[in-house]
Amino acid sequence: MKIDSKITTDVLVVGSGLSGIKVSKELASSKHEVLMVTKTKLASGSSFYPLKASLGTQVTKDADDKELFLQDIEDLSRGMHRQDLAEVYVEEIPDRVTEYKDIGVLSKKLEGERKACFANHPRDIYLLSDWDQIRENVRTIFSEYDNLNLMEKTVVVSLIKKEKRIVGAVMLNEENEFVLVECKAVILASGGFGSLYKHNLNPTDVDGSGHILALEAGASLVNMEFIQFIPGITAPRYKTLFGEHTLMYCQDIINDNGESLLDPYLPEEVTKKECLEIRSSHGPFTHSLESRYFDIAMMKSIIASRDEKGFSLVYDEELYENKEEFYTVYLDWLKGKNVHLTKQEVKIAPFAHASNGGVFIDTHGETGIDGLYAIGELSSNIEGANRLGGNSTGACMVFGKRAATACGKYLQSVDAYDLTEEEGNEQLQKLLDFTNSYESQESELTANQIVDKIKEIMWYHGNVVRSEKQLVAALEEINVLESDFQFEELIEHRHSRKLAIKVRNFIRLSQILLQAMLERKESRGAHYREDFPVESPDFNKRLFVSQNNQHSVSLEFLTK
Secondary structure, three states: OOOOEEEEOOEEEEOOOHHHHHHHHHHHHOOOOEEEEOOOOOOOOHHHOOOOOOEEEEEOOOHHHHHHHHHHHHHHHOOOOOHHHHHHHHHHHHHHHHHHHHHOOOEEEOOOOEOOOOOOOOEEEEEEOOHHHHHHHHHHHHOOOOOEEEEOOOEEEEEEEEOOEEEEEEEEOOOOOEEEEEOOEEEEOOOOOHHHOOOEOOOOOOOOHHHHHHHHHOOOEEOOOOEEEEEEEEEOOOOEEOOHHHHHHEEEEEOOOOOEOOOOOOOOOOOHHHHHHHHOOOOOOOOOOOOHHHHHHHHHHHHHHOOOOOEEEEEOHHHHHOOOHHHHHHHHHHHHOOOOOOOOOOEEEEEEEEEOOEEEOOOOOEOOOEOEEEOHHHEEOOOOOOOOOOOHHHHHHHHHHHHHHHHHHHHHHOOOOOOOHHHHHHHHHHHHHHHOOOOOOOOOOOHHHHHHHHHHHHHHHOOOOEOHHHHHHHHHHHHHHHHHOOHHHHHHOHHHHHHHHHHHHHHHHHHHHHHHHHHOOOOEOOEOEOOEOOOOHHHOOEEEEEEOOOOOEEEEEEOO
């Protein structure tokens, strides 16, 4: 097992969603040599998930709206957001939204003003859609730059640090050969980790690999326990994004016996109508609102029955009489997917969707490691315990631009490190030695079976409803799978190398997530502990994850 070839570039961009596209275009326009790598094809990740109608970007209206916008973010975050990042977003998003066209993204301003998901105040919302056309546009734009190179079906295995800065990376290319990259900087834009869960609304490449790369390079992770779970359609079209706004016209959610799911869970002071109306105003689950019973009822029923088929929605026919653009865009798109909410039995269940936490960054996407940047969903950005709708796409633009500017200045301030293949081989050996520190044993499970088991464990135990008993049991199961994992055997065979890296990352990240969920002994925003069902002032600080020199992980609550 050794390096097969070497590439030299100024900056390596990992990921090809909105943030990766934005930062690559900005750097290429500034004449820097850019190498973008992506696990699948150009224009991928959650940004380009196919079974959704559109994405939205929420935009500051005017000077008076800035304080209201910041207040919306603060109220929703439950004290877990970053004020400095929020201020940057609110100030700069009006300019950045005009730049969608520069990267080939089709955007349209909705008629009138509308409250975004979780928002208390209405403002302008831009819808992004027609993803197939956007892919074509991006490829055309990228082809205009001789200094912007693309490697598809390529996985970054490890980042190389010398002289306390990033100087390169080791990758597996399309032919599963080890490639050494010599570069001055790396920008991670690889997205979240939704595919760590059995039922998710992400492409398979959204697997948390960037989090492990950053952690092992010395960066910190934060707010990892705050994960968005939203209802997704299980039937008639599995993994289709559900439009929560349609719940305004929903009468009930029922099981296969026609029994209301909500009746056993709603307290006397909350009516079914109130619960559904509140739930229609936001996509992700949150403990912060009375609508929480909707998601808790679904997940508790699934855990009790182990039946994952989902639950049926009972709608008023008036749903299809609403001609507001926000409704018609979604309902017409569903029709194109052969889904009709009142004429068919439509079932939903909680799906993993997006991560509120991620790599800790400053206002320029810098991680604290010289030459390493993180942007997009991979980073822990402006959101906290909950995320305001329409901010994630905008953050890709705002911090993609800022990271490109900061990285451009950094590239001019440092000389390239002459990285040798011998040093690349040493990095490979470090990876092998670290992973072989696991006490592995003979296993009857294949690597793919280990992946599937991790996804099931995470979906049942690290979903909407959490408790110490469930989380400890999940960690014990993951640790057993870790001992079953034969990394060296897989990595030695070319055809299974990428799978070996995926299993390794799944094990590490699932352990981190479960540990973070255990540490936060309260309920706050997207994190609900049924054994600690109230928000506690004792936990009004962010949970940081870091790796020490012995490769073990430490978790610490900090106020920074």
